[in-house]
Amino acid sequence: MVRPKVVIARHLREEVMRLFDRPDLDVVAWPSETEACDRNWLLNNIAGATGVLVMLTDKVNAELLDAAGPTLCVVSTMSVGYEHVDVQLLARRNVKLGYTPDVLTDAVADISVMLALMAGRNVRSTTNIVQNGDWPNYPWSPFGFCGPQLSTNWIHSTRTMGFIGFGRIAQATLKRLVPFGFTHCLYASNPSSLPNPTRDAEVAQKYGLREVRRVALDELARESDVVFVLAPGGPELYHIVNEQFLKQMKKTAVLVNTARGTLVDSEALAKALREGWLWGAGVDVVEGEPKVAADHPLVKEPRCVVLPHIGSATTETRLGMATTAAKNLIAGVLNEPMPVELKMTQ
Amino acid sequence: MVRPKVVIARHLREEVMRLFDRPDLDVVAWPSETEACDRNWLLNNIAGATGVLVMLTDKVNAELLDAAGPTLCVVSTMSVGYEHVDVQLLARRNVKLGYTPDVLTDAVADISVMLALMAGRNVRSTTNIVQNGDWPNYPWSPFGFCGPQLSTNWIHSTRTMGFIGFGRIAQATLKRLVPFGFTHCLYASNPSSLPNPTRDAEVAQKYGLREVRRVALDELARESDVVFVLAPGGPELYHIVNEQFLKQMKKTAVLVNTARGTLVDSEALAKALREGWLWGAGVDVVEGEPKVAADHPLVKEPRCVVLPHIGSATTETRLGMATTAAKNLIAGVLNEPMPVELKMTQ
Numbered sequence: 222m223v224r225p226k227v228v229i230a231r232h233l234r235e236e237v238m239r240l241f242d243r244p245d246l247d248v249v250a251w252p253s254e255t256e257a258c259d260r261n262w263l264l265n266n267i268a269g270a271t272g273v274l275v276m277l278t279d280k281v282n283a284e285l286l287d288a289a290g291p292t293l294c295v296v297s298t299m300s301v302g303y304e305h306v307d308v309q310l311l312a313r314r315n316v317k318l319g320y321t322p323d324v325l326t327d328a329v330a331d332i333s334v335m336l337a338l339m340a341g342r343n344v345r346s347t348t349n350i351v352q353n354g355d356w357p358n359y360p361w362s363p364f365g366f367c368g369p370q371l372s373t374n375w376i377h378s379t380r381t382m383g384f385i386g387f388g389r390i391a392q393a394t395l396k397r398l399v400p401f402g403f404t405h406c407l408y409a410s411n412p413s414s415l416p417n418p419t420r421d422a423e424v425a426q427k428y429g430l431r432e433v434r435r436v437a438l439d440e441l442a443r444e445s446d447v448v449f450v451l452a453p454g455g456p457e458l459y460h461i462v463n464e465q466f467l468k469q470m471k472k473t474a475v476l477v478n479t480a481r482g483t484l485v486d487s488e489a490l491a492k493a494l495r496e497g498w499l500w501g502a503g504v505d506v507v508e509g510e511p512k513v514a515a516d517h518p519l520v521k522e523p524r525c526v527v528l529p530h531i532g533s534a535t536t537e538t539r540l541g542m543a544t545t546a547a548k549n550l551i552a553g554v555l556n557e558p559m560p561v562e563l564k565m566t567q
Numbered sequence: 568m569v570r571p572k573v574v575i576a577r578h579l580r581e582e583v584m585r586l587f588d589r590p591d592l593d594v595v596a597w598p599s600e601t602e603a604c605d606r607n608w609l610l611n612n613i614a615g616a617t618g619v620l621v622m623l624t625d626k627v628n629a630e631l632l633d634a635a636g637p638t639l640c641v642v643s644t645m646s647v648g649y650e651h652v653d654v655q656l657l658a659r660r661n662v663k664l665g666y667t668p669d670v671l672t673d674a675v676a677d678i679s680v681m682l683a684l685m686a687g688r689n690v691r692s693t694t695n696i697v698q699n700g701d702w703p704n705y706p707w708s709p710f711g712f713c714g715p716q717l718s719t720n721w722i723h724s725t726r727t728m729g730f731i732g733f734g735r736i737a738q739a740t741l742k743r744l745v746p747f748g749f750t751h752c753l754y755a756s757n758p759s760s761l762p763n764p765t766r767d768a769e770v771a772q773k774y775g776l777r778e779v780r781r782v783a784l785d786e787l788a789r790e791s792d793v794v795f796v797l798a799p800g801g802p803e804l805y806h807i808v809n810e811q812f813l814k815q816m817k818k819t820a821v822l823v824n825t826a827r828g829t830l831v832d833s834e835a836l837a838k839a840l841r842e843g844w845l846w847g848a849g850v851d852v853v854e855g856e857p858k859v860a861a862d863h864p865l866v867k868e869p870r871c872v873v874l875p876h877i878g879s880a881t882t883e884t885r886l887g888m889a890t891t892a893a894k895n896l897i898a899g900v901l902n903e904p905m906p907v908e909l910k911m912t913q
Contacts, residue, residue, distance in 0.1 A: 231709055255708045278707055299709060327718040331684055331747065338681035339690075342877060348691070351873045354861030359875060361624055361857070362601045363577055363645060363885055370881035372673040377883065396746045401677065511707075515700030527697045529705060531688060535716035537723065539709055 225271035225554050226292075230258035230279050231299075237543040240551065264288040272297065272554040274546055281306040286314060295553030299546035301325055301533075303563065304454070312565040319549025319559045323389065324541040325533035330393035332532050333479045336503025337398075337447045339526045340475035341368045343501070346523045369473040369500055371447065373402030379431075381405040383445030385438070385461060386452030386480065392424070394449055399428045406433045407441050410452075442469035447477065454481035462486065467493035475501045479532045482508035491518035494525055501525065505532045571617035571900050572638075576604040576625050577645075583889040586897065610634040618643065618900040620892055627652040632660060641899030645892035647671055647879075649909065650800065658911040665895025665905045669735065670887035671879035676739035678878050679825045682849025683744075683793045685872045686821035687714045689847070692869045715819040715846055717793065719748030725777075727751040729791030731784070731807060732798030732826065738770070740795055745774045752779040753787050756798075788815035793823065800827035808832060813839035821847045825878045828854035837864035840871055847871065851878045 229241065229250040241248045249266050251258040257278040267273055267288050272295040275281060281296055297319040298306060311318050339345070343366055350356055359365060373380050380403045384391040387408035395406055406425070416435050425433040438461070441448065448470065452458050462476065462485040470476070476499060478485050487508055493499055501524040507513050510530060519525045533539065545560055552559045575596035578584065587594045595612050597604040603624040613619055613634050618641040621627060627642055643665040644652060657664050685691070689712055696702060705711065719726050726749045730737040733754035741752055752771070762781050771779040784807070787794065794816065798804050808822065808831040816822070822845060824831050833854055839845055847870040853859050856876060865871045879885065891906055898905045 233709060254710060257706060257708075276707070276709065324721065327720060327748070328716055331716065331718050332688060335681060335684035335688065335690070338677055339685070342678060342681065342880070344681070344685075344874070345694070347875050347877055348694075348872060351859065351866060351875050352861065354859075354866070356857045356859045356875045359857065360603060361622070361876070362603075363579060363622065363889060364600060364880075364882065366875065366877045366880045367882045367885055368880070370674055370677065370883045372677050374673060374881070374883040375670065375887045397743075399746060400742045402673070511702045511705065513697065513700075513702045515698065520697060520700070526694060528690070529693050529697050529702045529712065530707070531693055531712045534688070534710075534712045534714070535720070536710065536713045537716045537720040539713055541721045543709060 226269055227272040227274070227550060227554055228263065228267050228270045229274045229550075230263055231274075231276050233299075233543040233547070234540060237540065237547055240544070240547045243551075246551070246554070267293075271295070272550045274299065274550045275305075276300065277302060277305050279305065281311070283307070283310060286310065286316065295319065295550060295559070297546045297550035297553065297559075299542050301542075302454070308563070308565055317553050317559065318563045318565060319546065319553060319561055320563050321542040321545040321549075321561060323561075324545060325538050326389045326393050328535045328538040329390045329479050329532040330397055331535075332505060332528070333390070333394045333449055333451070333477055334397045336477045336479065336505065336526060336528070337449070337475055338371055340477065340501035340503040340524070341371050341447075343368045343524075345526050369446075369475075371401055373404070379404040381407060381445050383441040383448040384408040385441070385448065385450045385484070386410060387435075388451065390479075391449060391451040394451070395424070396428060399430070404431045405444075406430055407436045407444055408433075409438050409441050410435060438466060439469055442466050443471070445474055446471065447475050450476070450478040450484050451480050452484060454483050459483050460486040460489075462490070464489040464492070467498050470499040472497060472500065474499050475503065477502070478504040478506055480506065482506040482510055487517070487519050490525070491522050494522045504528070506530055572615055573618040573620070573896060573900055574609065574613050574616045575620045575896075576609055577620075577622050579645075579889040579893070580886060583886065583893055586890070586893045589897075592897070592900070613639075617641065618896045620645065620896045621651075622646065623648060623651050625651065627657070629653070629656060632656065632662070641665065641896060641905070643892045643896035643899065643905075645888050648800070654909070654911050663899050663905065664909045664911060665892065665899055665907055666909050667888040667891040667895075667907060669907070670891060671884050672735045672739050674881045674884040675736045675825050675878040676743055677881075678851060678874070679736070679740045679795055679797070679823055680743045682823045682825065682851065682872060682874070683795070683821055684717055686823065686847035686849040686870070687717050687793075689714045689870075691872050715792075715821075717747055719750070725750040727753060727791050729787040729794040730754040731787070731794065731796045731830070732756060733781075734797065736825075737795060737797040740797070741770070742774065745776070750777045751790075752776055753782045753790055754779075755782060755784050755787050784812060785815055788812050789817075791820055792817065793821050796822070796824040796830050797826050798830060800829050805829050806832040806835075808836070810835040810838070813844050816845040818843060818846065820845050821849065823848070824850040824852055826852065828852040828856055833863070833865050836871070837868050840868045850874070852876055
């Protein structure tokens with residue numbers, strides 16, 4: 222019997238690679254974890270393969286599928302997004318696609334809360350002061366380093382969180398904000414989807430919120446103390462956070478983007494921070510990343526915390542994504558049901 | 568009638584200074600918000616005063632009380648700590664002391680959660696990479712920038728928080744961690760206080776935790792995924808977090824100190840981080856602050872986030888502290904009950 226060949230386009234941790242130690246597979250693996258798979262290596266090695274495991278750094282297009290040939294029946298990507306995959310082409314050629322959503326929900330919700338706190342509490346400027354040895358030059362003063370408080374307090378007995386996009390990560394973030402005293406939740410979602418007031422009332426009751434309500438973007442911008450951008454990418458939402466949105470925000474509010482860089486107009490956000498339309502921002506994603514230089518408008522802005530897309534970067538979550546990707550590949554190749562398959566329409 | 572004289576040792580925001588616009592008081596105020604009150608100015612102006620409002624930058628000792636003379640009957644400090652006040656002397660001279668605890672609880676709990684997240688997620692090194700324009704040199708890789716996940720996940724279905732000191736701020740922090748999936752809470756407190764298993768069971772039930780239990784420091788160090796130092800200062804707890812404690816911590820755990828710098832041995836913590844005894848640390852307070860130079864052992868440590876004591880630095884909280892201090896002063900001078908008076912024993 223000929224064993225099906227699988228190609229792994231990145232070395233994963235030993236505990237994951239061990240899943241491929243099985244007599245019924247012929248495994249070819251790129252040897253490096255930190256260096257992306259060389260394209261020519263991949264094109265050469267994929268010939269005759271039944272399955273391939275890729276990262277979001279590997280383009281899955283006609284070139285790759287042609288190099289593989291007609292044996293290829295499954296692509297497994299270790300990512301929640303699949304912008305690097307020509308999904309239509311896979312559907313036409315009857316190649317299944319496995320991916321790894323869900324497992325990163327909690328890691329991204331954690332960092333969303335972290336960025337909301339950091340953006341309000343002037344963490345970028347204060348940590349720089351300490352790192353530069355300038356702390357001795359900033360003696361204590363009653364309102365030194367002060368920013369707006371995320372949690373409810375003696376002045377503000379209500380707090381409103383706003384979400385652009387209201388999927389799993391948004392709701393995991395919502396849950397974490399409840400004990401900070403948040404009382405209201407507003408969200409904007411895809412205009413073509415139907416409102417779901419029953420679900421909203423259930424969420425409100427479950428977490429003891431006074432209100433969970435779908436609103437237009439203008440109201441979301443005006444009323445929220447913190448706005449989380451947690452929508453999918455794509456051309457229809459390009460720069461959904463723009464000058465018009467930012468101008469309507471509260472001066473004490475903060476903006477957090479842990480979704481896709483293209484959702485926020487970087488120039489507009491930098492201008493808004495410079496001119497004080499809102500208090501601060503925390504972004505884990507930037508349009509054009511990783512080509513983000515030190516003089517990028519957001520990197521220059523002291524009220525903006527910029528992280529290099531580490532939302533899902535916890536050891537546990539990335540191991541979970543790698544494990545799911547491995548299991549998707551093996552199941553697909555052996556013609557068993559894949560743990561998480563993307564259902565494609567042609 | 569002679570109006571009682573009060574001295575305000577710092578200019579506070581207008582909304583607070585307005586509280587002193589009253590015909591029954593003779594008010595003398597230091598004009599600056601950001602510059603500490605000059606000692607000679609204070610000594611000269613306090614003569615004959617009935618009350619004085621001070622910051623933690625103003626020493627309240629025999630020199631100051633002698634300069635005030637026998638008219639002085641109330642000192643109001645805008646602070647939760649009173650290390651700058653000779654409490655025994657005030658008691659002997661029958662001078663009342665007002666202070667401002669409680670109002671800062673939520674602000675400090677907010678920043679405690681923030682530092683726990685930052686310490687785990689490598690925020691110091693990743694933000695520096697972006698600020699230095701190095702993001703393009705760190706292309707995505709499956710385990711790049713990974714740290715331990717604060718929230719529960721597919722590998723860890725339990726999470727344990729540990730508190731050194733279990734007062735109001737610790738419990739406000741506990742509450743915030745519950746939706747991150749924390750299941751267990753351990754705490755160490757003053758050995759001379761009695762255990763309170765009934766209260767512990769109530770806290771566990773209220774927040775759906777499997778366990779809230781007072782333990783010895785060794786067990787706290789060994790079992791906690793995150794340790795929060797939230798004890799009072801003072802000589803008996805000096806360097807309670809030392810090499811012995813740090814050596815017992817989990818390699819994936821993080822340490823957060825938002826209480827007093829003297830509670831943690833900075834050299835020991837820097838060594839522990841350098842040698843990987845624990846994952847990371849976040850400190851808002853450092854022994855010897857604000858004299859903390861760029862080459863301080865903790866400031867040099869890439870896995871240590873150091874903030875310049877901004878735990879209570881939200882506009883709302885500092886306004887709350889200033890307002891309470893003003894009301895304490897006015898009530899004390901007019902011989903009315905002070906909103907928050909420290910009960911002193913001689």
